[in-house]
Amino acid sequence: ALVASKLDIRIAHLEAGLRSFDRAMPEEINRLLTDQLSDYLFITEDSARINLINEGINTEKIVFTGNTMIDTLSKNIAKAKSLTTCKKYELSQNQYCLVTMHRPSNVDDLDGLKNIVKMLNNISSNIKVIFPIHPRTNNKIQELSLSFNESVICVGPLPYMEFLSLMSDSLLVLTDSGGVQEETTYLGVQCVTFRENTERPVTVESGTNHLVGVDILNTIDTIAKILDGDKKIGQIPKYWDGKAGQRTIQYLEKVNLK
Secondary structure: OHHHHHOOOOOEEEOOOOOOOOOOOHHHHHHHHHHHHOOEEEEOOHHHHHHHHHOOOOHHHEEEOOOHHHHHHHHHHHHHHHHOHHHHOOOOOOOEEEEEOOOHHHHOOHHHHHHHHHHHHHHOOOOEEEEEOOHHHHHHHHHOOOOOOOOEEEEOOOOHHHHHHHHHHOOEEEEOOOHHHHHHHHHOOEEEEOOOOOOOOHHHHOOOEEEOOOOHHHHHHHHHHHHOOOOOOOOOOOOOOOOHHHHHHHHHHHOOOO
C-alpha cells in the first residue's frame, strides 16, 4: 500500500476498518496504515465504518460490500461437507471440538502454552478434541515434554477444504483466529475465542462467537455451558451472502477502476 501510494496507484482495501485496538498485533499496524492510504475502503460490518470515521477517513471512501471470505466459504461448503473429514479421524458429527491456536501471545509463551495444553486435556474429558498444530508450536510442546490425553487428537496443518469440513461438522470451535470467528458465525457453529479482543465484533454481537479472554477457567466454563445446551442462536450478518466480491467489482467498474 505504501509503495502504491508513492507511485500514485489507487488502492482498494478489502476488510477495511477492522480493529482489535491492540497494537501489539502486527496486523493491527498494517490495517491502520493501509486504511489511511487507501482510496476505496470496502467494509464487512458496521463497526468498521465507525472505526474509519473516528480515524478521520472521508465517508465517501467507505463502501459496505460484505465479506469476501464468506464468498469463498459459501462456494466451497457443499464440497467440504461431502468430504466428511471427521470420519478420517474417527470423530462423530457434532460431537467434537476443533481447536486452532497460532497467535504468538498464546503459543510462544511457555507458561501460556503449558496452560493451553492443560486446558485442552481438561476439555477433552467431556468432549473429543482435534487440534491441527503448527510445526513451530508442536516443537515447543515436544521441548517442554508436554503431553495430551488420548481424547485430544493432534494432527498437522490441514488444507482449507479439510479444515472447513471439520469446522462445519464440529459442535464447537476453540480458536484465537480472526477468520474462524467469521466462518463459524456463517455456519452457525459455536465459537469460543481465546483472546482479549476481537476485530470482528459483529460475530459476538449477532453471531455465535463467545469472547472469553485469555482465561483458562472462563474458557472451560463457557465450553461446559455450551455442552449443556447454552448456545448462542446467531444470525448471518448483512452482506455475508457470497456476493461481496460481485458488489465490490460492480462498484469499481462504476468508478471506472478496472
